Amino acid sequence: MPITVQIPTALRRHTAGVGSLTCAAVNLGDLFTVLDQKFPDLKPHLRDEQGQVRRFLNIYVNEEDIRFLGGPAYAFQEGDEVLLVPSIAGGTR
Amino acid sequence: MSHYELRCRECGKSWGNQPRSICDDCFSPLEVAYDYEALRASGALSRERISQRPPNMWRYSELLPLPQGFEPRLPVGFTPLLQAPRLAARLSSTAAAGNLYIKNDAVCLPTLSFKDRVVAVALSQAKAFGFDTVSCSSTGNLANAVAAHAAREGLKAWIFIPADLEPAKILGTNVFGAKVVRIAGNYDQVNRLCSQIADEHRWGFVNVNLRPYYAEGSKTVGFEIAEQLGWRLPDNIVCPMAGGSLIVKIKKAFDELINLGLVEAKEVKFFGAQATGCSPISTAVKTGSSEIEPQKPNTIARSLAIGNPADGHYAIKTIKGSGGWSEDVSDPEVIDSIRLLAETEGVFTETAGGVTVGTAGKLYRQDRILPDETTVLCITGNGLKTTDALAGVYEVERAIAPKLTEFETYLQRTLDVSEIPGVIAAAEAAGVGA
Numbered sequence: 001m002p003i004t005v006q007i008p009t010a011l012r013r014h015t016a017g018v019g020s021l022t023c024a025a026v027n028l029g030d031l032f033t034v035l036d037q038k039f040p041d042l043k044p045h046l047r048d049e050q051g052q053v054r055r056f057l058n059i060y061v062n063e064e065d066i067r068f069l070g071g072p073a074y075a076f077q078e079g080d081e082v083l084l085v086p087s088i089a090g091g092t093r
Numbered sequence: 094m095s096h097y098e099l100r101c102r103e104c105g106k107s108w109g110n111q112p113r114s115i116c117d118d119c120f121s122p123l124e125v126a127y128d129y130e131a132l133r134a135s136g137a138l139s140r141e142r143i144s145q146r147p148p149n150m151w152r153y154s155e156l157l158p159l160p161q162g163f164e165p166r167l168p169v170g171f172t173p174l175l176q177a178p179r180l181a182a183r184l185s186s187t188a189a190a191g192n193l194y195i196k197n198d199a200v201c202l203p204t205l206s207f208k209d210r211v212v213a214v215a216l217s218q219a220k221a222f223g224f225d226t227v228s229c230s231s232t233g234n235l236a237n238a239v240a241a242h243a244a245r246e247g248l249k250a251w252i253f254i255p256a257d258l259e260p261a262k263i264l265g266t267n268v269f270g271a272k273v274v275r276i277a278g279n280y281d282q283v284n285r286l287c288s289q290i291a292d293e294h295r296w297g298f299v300n301v302n303l304r305p306y307y308a309e310g311s312k313t314v315g316f317e318i319a320e321q322l323g324w325r326l327p328d329n330i331v332c333p334m335a336g337g338s339l340i341v342k343i344k345k346a347f348d349e350l351i352n353l354g355l356v357e358a359k360e361v362k363f364f365g366a367q368a369t370g371c372s373p374i375s376t377a378v379k380t381g382s383s384e385i386e387p388q389k390p391n392t393i394a395r396s397l398a399i400g401n402p403a404d405g406h407y408a409i410k411t412i413k414g415s416g417g418w419s420e421d422v423s424d425p426e427v428i429d430s431i432r433l434l435a436e437t438e439g440v441f442t443e444t445a446g447g448v449t450v451g452t453a454g455k456l457y458r459q460d461r462i463l464p465d466e467t468t469v470l471c472i473t474g475n476g477l478k479t480t481d482a483l484a485g486v487y488e489v490e491r492a493i494a495p496k497l498t499e500f501e502t503y504l505q506r507t508l509d510v511s512e513i514p515g516v517i518a519a520a521e522a523a524g525v526g527a
Binding site: 008009010013045054055056057058060063065067068083085086087 | 120
């Protein structure tokens with residue numbers, strides 16, 4: 001049940017430049033586990049010391065804020081596109 | 094070297110000056126920090142010096158992040174601070190005349206909203222950073238401001254808006270030759286898209302990668318209020334909240350004036366105003382939460398319809414830390430409040446101003462604002478941009494012939510029926526008084 005995750009430019013220095021990833025995560029917690037394994041440097045940028053999603057990071061599933069879909073309880077569907085977007089981010093290029 | 098630089102609001106890391114809005118280390122927002130010691134030592138800022146400068150927002154240039162050699166080309170800001178005794182009498186039965194003020198950015202130049210202030214600062218930096226295209230996501234007023242200032246500066250403008258925006262705000266963007274992109278979604282979706290576009294295109298997004306500079310322009314509302322009150326701070330500020338930046342920046346402005354010795358220190362209470370149909374910040378304040386729970390906006394106050402406010406967290410902090418509060422009002426209350434402000438003080442504001450006035454009324458009734466305190470309501474936009482909100486409120490009357498006898502008949506009929514032309518008359522007719 002593959003889903004795609006898009007990683008913004010601001011975070012790509014922690015992913016060796018990788019901008020997107022396909023994986024079989026079933027929910028948000030599972031997705032974090034996958035990302036932690038693949039990109040260990042990314043972990044502290046996504047969650048705080050208590051393991052909560054960082055205040056200024058928004059997560060969207062197919063253009064919808066995941067908080068409107070149930071947040072961590074939302075079960076990813078096949079083909080879902082997950083976006084990680086800093087809440088007021090922008091390119092620096 | 095500049096006397097200002099970008100610094101992370103959370104971890105404090107310096108980022109120099111560049112088009113960037115977040116800290117790569119902790120993902121938190123950046124804000125402009127100033128060398129206040131150097132400013133104090135230079136002696137450039139005194140009440141006397143400022144008062145001799147032209148009446149526009151550039152009189153506070155030392156406290157704005159402007160590029161070296163910047164020459165302002167538009168007299169933005171320094172809008173009237175009006176005493177509002179007739180409105181005060183309606184909002185509070187015991188209000189002492191002279192204590193309530195309207196900061197009237199409905200007449201801010203050039204596009205009749207406070208957004209001219211932030212855009213003026215953002216575009217000064219956009220030029221300095223070498224952008225040839227500026228852009229924004231907008232609920233309307235920002236679109237107008239970016240388009241107009243870009244035209245003036247010879248920059249290209251790409252404006253992203255929710256498709257259902259008020260026609261006057263779309264036209265008021267088109268007319269400046271800007272490229273308007275209508276998005277089938279709400280503001281939060283437009284904003285998210287702009288974050289992604291800013292990641293791919295080298296454009297100056299005023300509220301994305303230029304946001305820290307842009308937001309500083311809002312401080313001039315606070316500087317002006319203090320100066321226009323005779324270099325003193327009010328007891329209370331009532332401020333509409335969309336993204337939540339303005340209320341935070343007025344607080345920063347007051348703190349800077351205190352820090353530089355331009356006003357006496359004072360604990361000002363900050364009150365935030367939202368429409369009930371989009372009230373993530375006021376809901377958080379009222380429920381005691383320090384975090385924003387995003388909402389799907391559903392209100393006629395479209396300029397405030399941001400369900401996931403970027404500065405919501407800081408707005409909550411500002412309000413709570415000051416001993417203030419936040420309230421929200423229904424759409425019918427917004428309409429009544431637009432009419433009340435117009436009928437009492439001759440100021441025609443847009444829906445956001447209706448939200449502010451309606452909220453102020455609630456705060457007086459809750460005794461959170463006391464009648465003998467100096468209170469300033471921030472009116473941030475012009476009613477001519479949201480006339481559709483008043484559609485159907487006023488009947489179009491039958492035309493009468495240009496004859497005195499016709500008029501006399503008309504007058505008699507009108508007096509007999511005692512038609513009710515406004516919200517004040519309607520309230521009095523219903524025996525409600527205020």
